[in-house]
Amino acid sequence: MRLVDQHCHSVVRVELDPDGFASLITESDRPPAAGTTPFDSSIGMAVRRWCPPALGLPAHAPAADYLARRSELGPVEATARLLAAAALDACLVDTGLTAAAGHPLLPLADLAAAAGAEVREVVRIESIAERVDTTAAGWSGATRSALERAAAGAVALKSIAAYRCGLAVPPQPPEEAEVVRAAGAWLRGPRTRLTDPVLLARLLWTAVEVCAPLGLPVQVHTGFGDPDLRLHLADPALLADFIRAVEPSGVPLVLLHGYPYHRQAAWLAAVFPHVYADVGLTVSHTGARAAQVLGEVLELAPFGKVLFSTDGYGLPELFLVGAAQYRYSLARLLADWHTDGACSAADASRIEGMVSAGNARRLYRL
Ligand SMILES: [Zn+2]
Numbered sequence: 171m172r173l174v175d176q177h178c179h180s181v182v183r184v185e186l187d188p189d190g191f192a193s194l195i196t197e198s199d200r201p202p203a204a205g206t207t208p209f210d211s212s213i214g215m216a217v218r219r220w221c222p223p224a225l226g227l228p229a230h231a232p233a234a235d236y237l238a239r240r241s242e243l244g245p246v247e248a249t250a251r252l253l254a255a256a257a258l259d260a261c262l263v264d265t266g267l268t269a270a271a272g273h274p275l276l277p278l279a280d281l282a283a284a285a286g287a288e289v290r291e292v293v294r295i296e297s298i299a300e301r302v303d304t305t306a307a308g309w310s311g312a313t314r315s316a317l318e319r320a321a322a323g324a325v326a327l328k329s330i331a332a333y334r335c336g337l338a339v340p341p342q343p344p345e346e347a348e349v350v351r352a353a354g355a356w357l358r359g360p361r362t363r364l365t366d367p368v369l370l371a372r373l374l375w376t377a378v379e380v381c382a383p384l385g386l387p388v389q390v391h392t393g394f395g396d397p398d399l400r401l402h403l404a405d406p407a408l409l410a411d412f413i414r415a416v417e418p419s420g421v422p423l424v425l426l427h428g429y430p431y432h433r434q435a436a437w438l439a440a441v442f443p444h445v446y447a448d449v450g451l452t453v454s455h456t457g458a459r460a461a462q463v464l465g466e467v468l469e470l471a472p473f474g475k476v477l478f479s480t481d482g483y484g485l486p487e488l489f490l491v492g493a494a495q496y497r498y499s500l501a502r503l504l505a506d507w508h509t510d511g512a513c514s515a516a517d518a519s520r521i522e523g524m525v526s527a528g529n530a531r532r533l534y535r536l
Contacts (some may be wrong), residue, residue, distance in 0.1 A: 171522060172259040173493055174530035177292065177328075177389060177426055179267050179483035180275035183284070186339060188237055190271040194484040197396045197455075202318045204293060209233040212457025213491065221487045222496040224255040252486035253285040256493040259527060260536055261287050262479075264328050264389075266294025270484030281432075285489070288536070292328050293320040295377050300364050309353035315487045317380045325534045326424070327376060327377045328389040336403025337392065341415035343375035344368045347509040374412075379500050387422035387533055393429045393452070407434040412443055420444060422533055424477065427451040432463065436471035446533065447471045449525075450479025453499060454492045461499035461506075468521075469505070476525045477533070500525065 186194075188207075193199070195217055196208040199380060208214050222231040222495050225248060225379035240248045261281065268275055298320050304312035331337060344352075352368040364370065377388050392406040396508075406425045413423060422444045428435035428454035439447040449467055456463045465475060480492025504518040513521070530536065 171497070171526050172257050173478055173496070174527040174536065175256075175258050175261045175480050175482070175489070175492070176424070176477045176530040176534070177264060177448060177479035177481055178261050178489065178492075179264055179270075179481070180278065180281045181249060181482070181486050181489075182270050182273040182484055183249050183276055183280075183286075184273050185241060185245055186271060186273075188234075188433070190483070191237060191240075193271055195487070197394065198209075199397065207233065216454065216457045216491045216495055217487050219483065220491050221252060224251045224490060225260045232409075249284055252490045253287075256285070256480070256486075256489040258285055258287045258480075258489065258493060259278045260530075261285060261289050262292050262491075262530075262534065263289055263323055264292045264294055266297040266330070267483065275484070284486075290325040290534070290536070291323060292326045293317075293324045294328050294330065295373050296330055296334065296364050296370070299369070299373050304355055304357075306350045306354035309357070309369070310349050310372060310376070314376050314380065317373075319378055321380050321386060322386055324386070325536070326387045326389050327381055328391070328426075329370075329374050329377065330391045331370045331374055332391045332404035333395065333399055334363070334365045335370050336400065337390070337406060337408040337412075338403070339371050339374055339409060339412040341411040344372050349474050361451065378416050378419055381421045382419045385535070387446070389424040389426050389448075391427065392425045392435060393427040394455075395427070405431045406438055407431065407432060410438070413438060413445060416510075417442060418446055419487050422446060424448055424533075426479070427481065428467070429456070429463065432467050433470065436467050436469060439471040439475040444476055446475050446529070448477045448479050449496065450477075450492060451481035453496045454480065457495075460495050461502040464496075464499050465503050468488065473521045473524050474529055477530050478526050496526075 278289045298316050299313050302312045348368050349372045352366045363443045421485040424446045425435040426448045435447040438445045480489050482489035507513045
């Protein structure tokens with residue numbers, strides 16, 4: 171079954187040294203335990219399980235052999251083979267990141283050609299807001315216009331407020347006087363990273379207002395990520411008041427990743443009609459346990475509310491790992507359900523179709 175990858179980033183298509191490669195298979199930018207490499211982890215093992223066969227080596231080939239084979243083929247051929255093996259129909263690409271391991275990411279048209287997939291853009295709202303040059307009094311209007319322009323060519327907007335101020339977003343937009351005050355401080359500062367909770371809340375509410383007439387969803391980072399994150403502030407349960415307040419607008423909210431709060435995300439998807447739960451990144455990083463974790467999402471989340479993604483970033487390997495881990499673990503989970511008498515074969519294939527592509531096609535109108 172070909173998949174719709176509803177959240178990913180682009181890749182680098184250059185020769186990477188072993189350290190550069192290893193730095194992209196972990197969420198950490200810190201060194202691993204002495205005497206080990208990032209391959210000594212569930213995701214590292216998953217890379218060695220799924221990727222060597224795409225480059226003509228046996229599964230579980232040692233990391234050094236894999237990297238030697240990758241460099242023998244060259245980055246263009248290796249990237250093409252790995253992305254083809256992922257068998258993706260469409261990729262919705264968050265363009266908020268522009269480089270990985272110090273190398274620029276491929277432009278979207280090149281990614282589409284390499285993956286043989288339709289590629290559509292997801293716009294990261296904080297990146298847009300950080301580039302807006304205006305006055306304090308003009309900040310709200312200028313960011314709204316910038317988001318409107320960006321949304322015109324995109325399939326969704328995306329927020330990383332979880333990284334910046336956490337997900338306890340208030341259930342109404344901040345007062346304009348407060349926004350002007352906060353914008354003044356931001357515009358006088360070095361403007362490197364937008365972290366002010368008033369501006370971030372205003373921005374998220376503006377994203378909802380911009381998406382409503384266009385029928386576009388807003389993707390929200392939740393759950394684990396790199397060491398920048400304060401994990402407890404990325405619990406999607408913190409979004410409950412905001413989610414309730416957004417409901418009348420009809421704007422769908424897609425809770426990305428989720429782990430270890432994927433059960434909270436599943437509950438939110440179960441009780442709010444406009445909330446969806448993503449399984450990307452989680453399924454890649456949980457390795458041999460991915461079927462159990464996917465099972466935990468599907469305990470509560472209705473099958474029409476769960477979305478596959480890879481969250482591939484930098485390495486084409488992460489697209490193949492995300493897709494292969496997902497296919498394998500969902501098939502295993504559904505086979506268990508079927509053997510157990512929990513569902514019919516027809517139910518299993520309907521669930522697979524919805525989560526793999528159908529839900530995303532409906533939500534993003536692909
Ligand atoms: Zn991402």
